[in-house]
Amino acid sequence: MNLSKSKLLRFWHSHCLSIVLFAYILISIVAAMQGLLAGPKVYVPGGRPYIDYNNFRIFKFSFYHLVQNKDIYQLFPNDHWDLYKYSPAFALCFGLLSWMPDTIGLLLWNLFNSLCLFAGIRLLPGLDDEKKSYILLFCLLEMLLSIQNTQSNGLMAGLTVLAFALAERRQYMLSTLCVVFSFYIKIYGALAFVIYLFYPGKLRLMGWTLFWMVFFALIPLAVVSGPQLLLLYKSWLHLLLNDRSASTGVSVMGIMVTWFNLPGAKNIVTLAGILLFLLPLLYVRKYKDLSFRLLYLASVLIWMVIFNHKAESPTYIIAMSGIGIWYWAQRPDAVNRVLLILSFLLITMSVSDLVPAPVRNEFIRPYGIKAVMAIVVWFRIVYEQIFLSYKPDSVAEARTV
Template identity: 40%
Template structure:
């Protein structure tokens, strides 16, 4: 009898109920909120959860007819870069004191991700391995009080609802990510090859208008138009001066690579779409999962503002790609382990000393290296090779086979 693969050997030891890991993630999110708040008491003018403070105050700036996209140094030390709609949605937390607000904000992020991961057609052992694989990046993102965990969950839910032939809910999930961080709009590629693509296109237009105009509840049309112009100006200036922890940042800092960044992103977008030429593969659930994985990685490695906390998206994509495969090649296993070490562990003191991480890991875009290598390999594999049948290893009973 053939020996079990490395993945299967590990999986045998991880047969406990997945809900225990879910509970751990929820408790982790709450504890991180408490720790972030408590360590900020008496620490100076600014808190350790500065991003949450920016999000919270954006609601008050919105209702007081202030320009959201300027510095407010009396409150925080960075710019607000999300949409006016997201500022309105922060009303759900803005009325709370910081401690409960931060806890509930973290819980929203992690609960959406948990609900999304529960929809993946993986058995319990594979799901447990996936969750353990992304644990460090989840911790990093939650500690930064950002929205990346939420966005990962929304993009997966977008895929799930397309699988359920519900384009209205699918596009709602994806458009929500756009109004949080604009790169989430790449998730619409998920909808492109399903039979209900035209319904999805119509639903996308409706949600873009409805969600985009929601701030009219509290501001005038003239003020909302001003805010969108100001947001566009900020994003345009920001794109011109930043390379981020990204594929471009890696090539730029290591090899002196120079290229128009808009053209670079356009090339990346075209490469992202190349596997869709294998239309016959679309009937395979694994192929559709790999397209989702590719998008989750792409939105990070081609993001000019990519930073360490955004890599939860890429690592979720890598985890879905790896644990959705029936047979693991030695190369794939090596690549995922390298990604774990140089993407996740590089942001901790477990392997890389703090001084080494500060001097080299972020400045030289180390976190992007193996995520980018895996993404390129994924695009090549999806384009050149036929996807094997998933019978017996993916729980595809609840999925609709696309035609």
């Protein structure tokens, strides 16, 4: 028995990332099959049924509506439920999948989401393969939930982590491409620009950022006219401004409303969150320490969710990526270990079928319990960034800027 266990451990140590890669490919296949085989879904009582993988259909038809010179930010009830809320550039880029049969396109979309995060974690500096594997395993079920809903959250998390990893390697062209593209998917992706304060070559970073911003802003001109593109941007802005006032999400703002009945505190809470988020940047001397930079990456990922007025349960793959990076970027700590376990239980397992449906539907979801541990961990990160001393050897293979 001990010999077999020893062989299994040696195999894990030697092939941990390959095993996790297989797991991420497997859940992408499983999620695609579930969507393709599932029956129609009704989103409002008495409403018309829509195909189960509705979000994928929204992205797919956004390309067709774009090339047909339609306002892509209007409802198209004959094609899908709900509105398209991303940029014209993303609609154009999704054309790479739109022309494919759904069987192939949906699978590739799931793989883009899951493997982008895998690639980002794989490229992180200062962590050995085993720690990277643990981060990815920690996020596995949350990734499955996200791709079961065919959303873009895995891609958002992956692009942010990739941007950081590439910036650490001074590959600024690709790093800024990741951040700018994430912005053109969901505008809160722009939060990741803050990580560039840690690196030299600010003019290069600004130059590449400007290039990619203009590139993605204008690339839809390949299929639409200038006046039509301007109309689309006006329509997108109108949608985003009205969308912001419509909800609070599974977030800090959501808890302020459901727990304390303080709907008017949204702007104050967001401002306080921004100030706390930026506060660790005052400690410029810590920029040279890789652990500090990794914790800031974790802070970015979690902030994107807990202060997002549209955060949903599938959005939490972004926050879970941050929590995993936060924990495994440091030496083991009893308090952090408890927070990690509670995060897994309250964020991932609380919405699973292991929890009785009445508890999920009457307590977990209405009171935004999924947001609680992400908020707690984020405050812990801010505390650690400000009050803990960092050393260049605080994670394996750490190097200074």
